[in-house]
Every structure is written in structure tokens, then in C-alpha cells.
Amino acid sequence: MLHSEFMDMQFYIMFYPIVFFYGICIGSFLNVVIYRLPRNESLIKRSSHCTTCGAKIRVIDIIPILSWLMLRGKCRSCGEKISPRYPVVEALNGIIYVVTFTVLDFDLRSLLYCFCFSILICIGFIDWDTMEMDPVMIGMIAALGIPLCVISALPAETQASLPEFVQLEGDSLLSHLIGLFCVSVPFFLIGEITGLIARKIYKKDLRRGIELGDTLLMAAAGLLLGWKAVLASAFFGILIAAGWGLIGKLISGESKFAFGPALSIGLFFGALWGEPLLNWYIGILTYNPYA
Numbered sequence: 703m704l705h706s707e708f709m710d711m712q713f714y715i716m717f718y719p720i721v722f723f724y725g726i727c728i729g730s731f732l733n734v735v736i737y738r739l740p741r742n743e744s745l746i747k748r749s750s751h752c753t754t755c756g757a758k759i760r761v762i763d764i765i766p767i768l769s770w771l772m773l774r775g776k777c778r779s780c781g782e783k784i785s786p787r788y789p790v791v792e793a794l795n796g797i798i799y800v801v802t803f804t805v806l807d808f809d810l811r812s813l814l815y816c817f818c819f820s821i822l823i824c825i826g827f828i829d830w831d832t833m834e835m836d837p838v839m840i841g842m843i844a845a846l847g848i849p850l851c852v853i854s855a856l857p858a859e860t861q862a863s864l865p866e867f868v869q870l871e872g873d874s875l876l877s878h879l880i881g882l883f884c885v886s887v888p889f890f891l892i893g894e895i896t897g898l899i900a901r902k903i904y905k906k907d908l909r910r911g912i913e914l915g916d917t918l919l920m921a922a923a924g925l926l927l928g929w930k931a932v933l934a935s936a937f938f939g940i941l942i943a944a945g946w947g948l949i950g951k952l953i954s955g956e957s958k959f960a961f962g963p964a965l966s967i968g969l970f971f972g973a974l975w976g977e978p979l980l981n982w983y984i985g986i987l988t989y990n991p992y993a
């Protein structure tokens with residue numbers, strides 16, 4: 703849709719602030735989801751309120767990032783501290799949108815990825831807080847994958863007749879279908895086996911190594927991203943989780959932690975850089991200097 707001749711300096715100056723602004727506004731809504739969903743509160747019914755004194759938050763105080771800075775992180779009516787997590791989530795979502803459109807260009811795929819990353823922010827923070835994953839959110843990620851599956855299944859000529867915005871270059875339905883299973887099946891087996899060992903040795907129904915939520919998340923993300931990106935995502939996610947677990951063990955002696963945030967971060971990097979990285983790696987493995 704956006705040809706290179708439009709991709710000049712003026713375009714960037716216009717485009718990125720708008721993208722960032724949309725990103726932080728949606729980030730503001732993500733804060734509502736992260737706070738209210740685990741508490742079974744309605745996402746739309748009640749207007750934003752202070753979580754300490756319950757005072758309704760005025761319009762001037764709901765501007766993403768800026769309001770928190772102007773209030774110096776304190777509630778206007780009761781003076782109680784407002785978690786810095788709120789502006790962090792807003793800024794994070796804005797930055798993620800800008801990075802996504804920079805790395806992938808502006809098309810249907812990158813738009814769907816942005817929605818996916820926003821859902822992953824919610825999944826990551828909620829899992830961090832509660833050790834639970836919401837199946838509806840995982841389902842939403844899978845639903846984002848369906849348009850890409852449909853378009854990539856079209857014959858090349860049909861796809862070429864579509865607007866450039868929705869075309870998917872070098873994508874195939876098979877890649878999405880393999881993506882659905884290539885990480886989720888091994889995750890499921892590891893979860894089952896570690897669960898079985900835990901029950902056999904400790905005679906208790908302990909938490910499994912990999913929870914069912916993690917497995918379903920990787921299945922849904924695999925359908926959206928395709929097999930190469932989801933495989934790289936799992937690799938990044940496990941690396942992050944291992945580093946995280948090690949630091950946690952060293953600092954607090956606690957090795958139990960939520961896998962969801964690590965997987966969410968892994969999926970972000972995997973979605974944007976996983977496929978070129980895997981292609982490069984396959985290139986090294988199959989390089990023949992005598993050919």
C-alpha cells in the first residue's frame with residue numbers, strides 16, 4: 703500500500719507520532735484490562751477510578767503517560783501512589799507499535815501483529831500477577847491468524863489482484879498450520895511428562911513444568927506467525943525464562959515463576975526477527991563450501 707516514494711522524511715514525521723499516540727491510548731485500555739479482568743470487573747461499565755479511594759478520575763488525569771507524570775504518580779484526591787506500571791504499559795504499547803511498523807512495514811500483517819502484541823502485554827502482566835492465562839485472549843490471538851491463513855491459501859494470481867495492503871509475500875497456509883503444532887505439541891508433551899514425574903516422585907499433583915495455558919498460547923501464536931517465527935519465539939522465550947529463573951533463584955531462592963511473560967517477550971522478538979534469524983541459521987547449517 704505504501705510505496706517507497708511516499709516513505710520519505712515527511713511521511714515518517716507524520717506517521718510515527720500518530721502510531722505512537724494510538725499505541726499509548728490503546729495501552730491505557732490495556733491497563734484497565736490487566737487490572738479488572740482478574741478481578742472479574744466489567745471492562746466498560748464503570749469509568750476509571752482510583753484503586754485506593756475509589757474517586758472518579760477526571761478527564762484531565764487520564765491522558766496516557768502525561769497525566770501520571772503531571773500528578774507525579776499520585777492520586778489527585780487521596781495522594782496515594784499510582785503504580786508506575788500504568789505509564790510503563792502505555793509507553794510499551796506505543797513503542798511496540800512504532801517498532802513493528804518500522805521492522806515490517808505498514809500492512810495487514812503488521813496491523814494484526816500489533817493487536818497480538820497488545821494482547822500479549824495483557825497476557826504477560828496478568829500471568830505475572832495471578833499465574834493464570836485467560837483462554838479468551840488466547841482465542842483472540844488465534845482469531846487474528848485466520849485472515850492470514852485465508853489470504854495465504856489463495857492462488858498467487860488471485861492474491862496479486864488484491865490490494866497491496868493485504869498481500870502476503872512468501873507466505874503459505876502450510877506454514878501457519880505447521881506453526882499451530884510445531885511448538886504446542888512438544889510443549890504439551892513436556893507438560894504431561896513433567897506432571898507425571900511430579901505425581902510419581904512427590905505423590906502430589908504439583909504444577910506441571912509447562913502449563914496448558916502456555917501450550918495453547920504457543921498454538922494460537924503459531925497459527926498467526928507461521929512455524930519459523932513461532933519456533934524462534936519458543937527459543938527466545940525459553941532463554942528469557944531460564945535467565946529469569948536463574949536470577950530469581952540467586953536473589954530470592956524462589957524458582958517458581960510464570961512462564962507467560964517470558965513467552966510473550968519471546969513472541970514479540972520471534973514475530974519481528976525470528977524468520978530472518980532462522981533462515982540465516984538454516985543457511986549456515988546447509989552451507990556447502992565446495993558447491
Ligand SMILES: [Zn+2]
Nearest residue numbers: 752755777780
Ligand atoms: Zn485515590
